[in-house]
Amino acid sequence: MTTMMMSSKRGTLIVIGGPTGSGKSALAVELAKHFCAPIISTDSRQVYRGMAIGTAQPTKEEQEAVQHYFIADREVEDSFNCGRYEVEALALLDRLFKSNRYVVAVGGSGLYIQALCSGMDALPEANESLRAELKQRLESEGLSSLADELRRLDPKYAEEVDLCNHARVMRALEVCLTTGRPYSEQRSGSVAKRPFNIIKIATDMPRDILYERINKRVDQMVENGLIDEVKHLYPKRELNALQTVGYREFFDHFDGKCSMEEAIELVKRNSRRYAKRQMTWFSRDKEFVWFAPTDIEAIIEHINRFAI
C-alpha cells in the first residue's frame, strides 16, 4: 500500500502477542520457518536460565529448528527490565535485519513489546538504594505518606495515578527524586520511529478452551518436572525473576502455607488471571489483529499484505 514510503525500512518485524497458552510459540516457529526468520522473545521471564519448564520456554526441537534470542540467556540474579530489553533488542534487530528480511518477535510481556515497538522515554533506571529507602518508608510511614510526597513533587501525575498502587507511586517518586524534575514532565508518550516495519498479530481462542489448555499445561509442567525446577530456585525465591506464576505458589507450598494440590490449583488460577490481563493489554493496542493460532494461512496472507 504505502510501500514506496517505507523504503527506509530495512525489514519487517512480525510481532506476536496474545494470552499465555494460546499457541504463540508454536505459531512463531511456523511463521519463522515460512519466512526464514529468526525469533526474538518478548517475554520477561523466558529470558532466564533455569526456568524452562515453568515459563514454557520453546522446546529444544523448536530452538534447533529456528534461532531464538532472549531465551534462557541470563541468570535469575541478573537485573533486567523493559528499558534494557529495548536497548538490547534494538541492537540485536539492527544486526538481524542485515541478513534477514523478516524477524519474528513473540512473547507475552506487553510492556516489553511496547518498549520494542514504541520505545520507552529516557527515564532513569531504578536506583537500588533509593528503592530500598522508599520501600522502608512505605513500611514505616505507609502509602499515604508517599502519596503526599508525590502530590508535592508532581501534582500532575499524582492526579492521574492510582494512588493505591504503591509500585507506581514509588516509581514516580524514584524518578522525581533522582532527576529533580517531575515524573510527568518526562513522560512524552510519544511513539519512537523504528527502522523496520512492524506487523502485530495476536492469538485468540474461546475463553473456555483457553482456560482448559492453561489448566492442562500446568499439569503437564508438573509431570515434566516443574517441582524439581522450583526446588533449585527456592533459595533464590526473593529475586524479582522469581516473582512469577508457577514458582511463587510452590515456594509457598514449601513454606508449608498450602498443600501441593492447592499450589497447583493456584498456579492454574493465577495463570488464568494472567491470561486475562494479557488480553486486556493486547486488546487495548489497536494495532494488533487477532487470529486463531491455527489459522496459519490467513496469518501468512495478512503478513504478506502488509510486509514491505
Place this chain on the structure above:
RNA sequence: GGUCUGAUGGGCGAGUGGCUUAACCAACGGUCUGCAAAACCGUCUACAGCGGUUCGAAUCCGCUUCAGACCU
C-alpha cells in the same frame, strides 16, 4: 405411606422479623513508560415456588416442589 431435616447469588457459607451489598472463593471488566508472569482498581444486591400473618419477612405460619435421613 409416615416422620424429621434442609432448600440462600457460579461455588462455599453466615445471617432466626426492620443498618448485611455478610465474608470468602471463582468469574467478569479495567489500569499500565525500567521489578510487568509485577503492582493495582472496579463489578457480580441472592434468599426454591405460591399464599398468609405483620406497619415490615430470607427470617413466623400453611400448602406445593425438590433433596437427604429415618420409620413402617
